[in-house]
Amino acid sequence: MFFTIVRQIIGSINEESPATPMTVANSQATLAIENLHVSVNETEILRGLDLNIPKGEVHALMGPNGSGKSTLANALMGHPAFEVTAGSVHFKGQDVLALPTDERSRLGMFLAFQYPAEIPGVRVASFLRMALNARRTDEISAMDFRRLLMEKMDLLKMDPKFANRYLNEGFSGGEKKRNEVLQLAVLQPEIAILDETDSGLDIDALRIVSDGVNQLRSTDLGVLVITHYQRLLNYIVPDHVHVIINGRVVDSGDSGLAKRLEAEGYEQYGDTTSEGTD
Amino acid sequence: MTPLTAEETIAAQAKTRSEPAWLADRRIDAWRTFESSPPPKRSDEEWRRTDLSWMNWSDFHPSASQLTNGSAEEHLPVHLSAASIVLVEHGTGTTVTRVAPEAKAAGITAASLSTAASDSNQLVESHLATSLIRPDDGKFQALNSALWTGGVFVHIPRGVQLEAPIVILKTSNDSACYPRTLIIADPESSGHIVEWWLPEDSKSLSFANGSTEIFVNDNADLTYTHVQQWPSITRSLLSQHAQVARDASLVSTNVTLGGLFHKGSIKATLSDPGANVKLNGISYLDGQQFVDHHTSQDHKTTDAVSDLLYVNILDDTSRSVYAGTILVEQDAQRSNAYQQNRNLMLGSGPRADSIPRLEIMADDVRCTHGATTSTVDPAQLYYLNSRGLNRDDARTMIINGTIEPVLDRIPSTVVADAVRTALQEKIQSTSSN
Ligand SMILES: Nc1ncnc2c1ncn2[C@@H]1O[C@H](COP(=O)(O)OP(=O)(O)OP(=O)(O)O)[C@@H](O)[C@H]1O
Ligand SMILES: [Mg+2]
Numbered sequence: 001m002f003f004t005i006v007r008q009i010i011g012s013i014n015e016e017s018p019a020t021p022m023t024v025a026n027s028q029a030t031l032a033i034e035n036l037h038v039s040v041n042e043t044e045i046l047r048g049l050d051l052n053i054p055k056g057e058v059h060a061l062m063g064p065n066g067s068g069k070s071t072l073a074n075a076l077m078g079h080p081a082f083e084v085t086a087g088s089v090h091f092k093g094q095d096v097l098a099l100p101t102d103e104r105s106r107l108g109m110f111l112a113f114q115y116p117a118e119i120p121g122v123r124v125a126s127f128l129r130m131a132l133n134a135r136r137t138d139e140i141s142a143m144d145f146r147r148l149l150m151e152k153m154d155l156l157k158m159d160p161k162f163a164n165r166y167l168n169e170g171f172s173g174g175e176k177k178r179n180e181v182l183q184l185a186v187l188q189p190e191i192a193i194l195d196e197t198d199s200g201l202d203i204d205a206l207r208i209v210s211d212g213v214n215q216l217r218s219t220d221l222g223v224l225v226i227t228h229y230q231r232l233l234n235y236i237v238p239d240h241v242h243v244i245i246n247g248r249v250v251d252s253g254d255s256g257l258a259k260r261l262e263a264e265g266y267e268q269y270g271d272t273t274s275e276g277t278d
Numbered sequence: 279m280t281p282l283t284a285e286e287t288i289a290a291q292a293k294t295r296s297e298p299a300w301l302a303d304r305r306i307d308a309w310r311t312f313e314s315s316p317p318p319k320r321s322d323e324e325w326r327r328t329d330l331s332w333m334n335w336s337d338f339h340p341s342a343s344q345l346t347n348g349s350a351e352e353h354l355p356v357h358l359s360a361a362s363i364v365l366v367e368h369g370t371g372t373t374v375t376r377v378a379p380e381a382k383a384a385g386i387t388a389a390s391l392s393t394a395a396s397d398s399n400q401l402v403e404s405h406l407a408t409s410l411i412r413p414d415d416g417k418f419q420a421l422n423s424a425l426w427t428g429g430v431f432v433h434i435p436r437g438v439q440l441e442a443p444i445v446i447l448k449t450s451n452d453s454a455c456y457p458r459t460l461i462i463a464d465p466e467s468s469g470h471i472v473e474w475w476l477p478e479d480s481k482s483l484s485f486a487n488g489s490t491e492i493f494v495n496d497n498a499d500l501t502y503t504h505v506q507q508w509p510s511i512t513r514s515l516l517s518q519h520a521q522v523a524r525d526a527s528l529v530s531t532n533v534t535l536g537g538l539f540h541k542g543s544i545k546a547t548l549s550d551p552g553a554n555v556k557l558n559g560i561s562y563l564d565g566q567q568f569v570d571h572h573t574s575q576d577h578k579t580t581d582a583v584s585d586l587l588y589v590n591i592l593d594d595t596s597r598s599v600y601a602g603t604i605l606v607e608q609d610a611q612r613s614n615a616y617q618q619n620r621n622l623m624l625g626s627g628p629r630a631d632s633i634p635r636l637e638i639m640a641d642d643v644r645c646t647h648g649a650t651t652s653t654v655d656p657a658q659l660y661y662l663n664s665r666g667l668n669r670d671d672a673r674t675m676i677i678n679g680t681i682e683p684v685l686d687r688i689p690s691t692v693v694a695d696a697v698r699t700a701l702q703e704k705i706q707s708t709s710s711n
Contacts, residue, residue, distance in 0.1 A: 077664050080656065105666035117661035121679030130675070131665040166679070183665065 029055040029092070031076075031109075031191045031222060036087035038068075038075045038247075045071040047247040048087070055190055056219040060233055060258060061226045063244035064266050069226045070114050072244070073195045077111045078104055091191060106135045108190035112180035112197050114226075118168040124179065125149060125163040128186050135187065152185040156212045173200030181209050185216060192216075193224045198232040210235030230262040245269045284309060287340040288424060295427075296396045300403055308413040308423035309340070315417050327599045327631055328541060328570045332513060335417070338454075340425055351375045353447060353478045357696035361472075362442035363388045363432075367457065368449045368479060370427035384438040386469075391429025391458055402431055406460055410491040410519035410547075418515050422489045426458035434467040434498075443470040443693055449479040450486070457488035461502065463526075468499035470690040477509045477536055485513055486537075492520035494528045496550070503693050505533040505700060506540060510565070513539040520545070522582075525552035531688055533697050534561040534569050535704050545574040548582035548613075558684050559588035562701060563596035563628070564708045570599040575617065577610040577640075585616045589684050591677055592621065592628035593708050601633040604647065608639040617647040622680045624654065624673075624708075674705055 031053040038046035045068045053059050063069055075082040076089060078101035089096040096104055119127070129145050140148070153160055156178055168176050177197050184192050194213070198206055213236055217223070225236055233241075233255060241258045243251040243266070250269050251257065282290065285306050292302035317335055318325040351364050362378040365388055372390035387394065395402045407413065413420035430446050448457050461471060473490065486508060494500045508514055514537045522528045534540050546555045561569045575584040590598040604615045621630035632649035654676050662672035681701060688694040 079660055101660060101663035102666055102668045105664055111664055117657045119658050119679055121682035122675055131667060134666040
């Protein structure tokens with residue numbers, strides 16, 4: 001290959017022997033993805049993907065349509081349709097791939113979906129309260145929850161009426177995305193993956209949602225922002241940018257890389273169609 | 279002494295209860311109609327999907343049962359503890375166990391139907407089994423008209439508005455029972471009435487056959503909620519017919535949880551312009567339960583609205599039949615009639631049949647109907663799992679999501695809460711086995 005693959009593996013994970021306490025201490029706060037191979041319906045989509053997202057950092061992932069971005073996001077969250085055939089994912093000293101989806105969530109992982117599901121008959125507020133309680137040892141009181149929810153809705157400039165709407169049912173594209181970020185704000189995960197949260201947002205909403213994410217940015221949160229647009233990265237300035245082509249990370253850099261991609265596209269990485277590469 | 283004939287037994291029983299002659303005569307007439315009318319056939323559209331082979335029509339005799347008094351209100355659902363009036367119908371007798379002072383002051387009548395008839399209540403004589411549910415409607419209706427005991431009569435006088443619900447608790451210590459309810463809401467009145475068929479004290483109940491007649495007069499606003507929670511051996515039938523007059527509204531909800539077999543014939547007649555009817559149904563079935571609901575939205579007049587939503591949740595190898603008729607008569611212009619049936623299957627064992635029937639004779643009508651049958655959507659499960667809810671909690675949330683839009687349509691919060699709690703108990707009992 002004629003391009004450079006920048007790898008930023010923090011701590012060394014030795015496949016032969018279990019991680020020593022020292023490397024775990026170092027990699028604990030990192031979502032560490034190594035040599036991930038994922039197939040859907042017998043077709044390999046991710047072909048040896050490596051990526052590390054330490055807590056406190058924002059990473060952007062960019063790549064052509066069909067390159068495997070949502071596949072990565074869903075494989076990390078444990079979507080049953082995506083079969084991991086090789087590789088590993090570790091977070092907080094845990095083998096993520098061994099956990100069911102709900103346990104990954106309670107471990108601190110969060111995915112803001114590109115296409116959130118609609119759940120009729122389930123109100124946003126009661127759903128979020130149950131989800132929050134599922135990750136707490138003590139139940140939050142109805143009053144405290146209400147206060148928290150209103151505070152976060154205010155942060156995202158959402159009409160309080162949405163709390164009583166049925167989850168995503170009849171929401172516009174932009175409202176669904178905002179509702180995903182609301183859940184992120186309420187559930188306070190340690191790793192958040194935002195899959196094209198910017199698409200479908202109008203210019204004002206994009207700024208509001210970005211401000212919201214920026215306010216949630218902290219040393220306790222690692223973020224993977226999946227996007228097609230440099231514009232979002234003007235608001236949420238990433239610490240690192242990665243390029244995914246055909247199921248592999250083929251380039252990494254700082255935020256300057258996103259600007260270069262905007263100008264030059266993905267052609268510099270050669271054939272970006274997934275056909276005939278097997 | 280030669281044993282009494284059926285008719286003699288009915289007459290003797292009526293006498294024991296001090297019922298007036300007109301009522302004894304009606305009972306005997308109803309019995310004759312029962313004996314002479316043909317049993318339902320599988321070839322009748324109404325019974326095509328409903329197995330009645332367990333019925334032995336010659337089994338039925340009027341029995342010389344003793345009058346029993348109703349038991350205490352101990353089984354009153356907790357959310358209904360603020361009920362204004364409670365009637366307990368146990369065995370053959372109905373007892374009024376409480377009447378709130380404001381209900382008494384407002385002149386509301388809530389009594390045993392038998393007692394109300396004996397007190398020569400004109401409304402009972404003119405309304406009972408004369409128009410909405412008559413013996414010649416069918417063999418089950420005739421049987422009920424002949425054999426009901428106790429019964430409930432509720433009359434809300436003109437202009438009286440009562441927020442706290444009137445609750446009817448029905449149990450039976452017999453092997454058969456014939457609940458009979460007559461409700462009359464006078465013009466400009468409003469109220470919430472709940473009829474709850476309870477499993478407690480009904481252990482040996484194998485057959486129940488009920489009839490409910492509801493008159494909602496001009497500008498009245500009534501909520502009627504029926505919950506069927508019979509024990510698992512009971513086969514039950516229920517005929518319900520409401521007539522809704524000018525600018526009056528009715529929200530009628532049927533919740534079917536118990537029993538082995540349940541057949542509900544639910545009918546609303548919109549008799550005058552401005553009538554507004556919501557018909558709600560929730561059935562939650564498991565094991566080998568069978569439920570058949572036949573509904574009818576009968577628009578006799580212009581400018582009326584009927585809106586039906588029936589939801590069935592089916593587990594194990596349970597079965598449901600939903601057959602809904604919208605009838606818009608020739609002069610009923612500008613009718614709005616909606617009908618929705620949703621079935622949620624919790625596995626591959628259950629089966630749900632949905633049969634809409636539209637008979638639209640008017641031309642200026644807005645009418646929609648639809649039926650959906652779905653399973654718990656894996657995409658929805660995944661979404662909820664991804665937020666930290668485990669499989670069971672996510673599944674329960676999706677089931678509740680199917681039910682909640684129906685509960686939303688019940689105007690009384692306490693009634694909706696009582697129904698929600700009964701549903702949660704059933705969901706819990708099915709997910710734990
Ligand atoms: N359930 C599925 N069945 C079959 N193919 C699938 C499935 N899910 C994803 N794929 C395929 O996997 C490839 C990667 O899809 P993915 O959604 O990960 O792309 P993406 O990078 O997120 O693209 P986009 O930028 O358009 O969102 C595509 O070719 C897609 O058609
Ligand atoms: Mg995608």
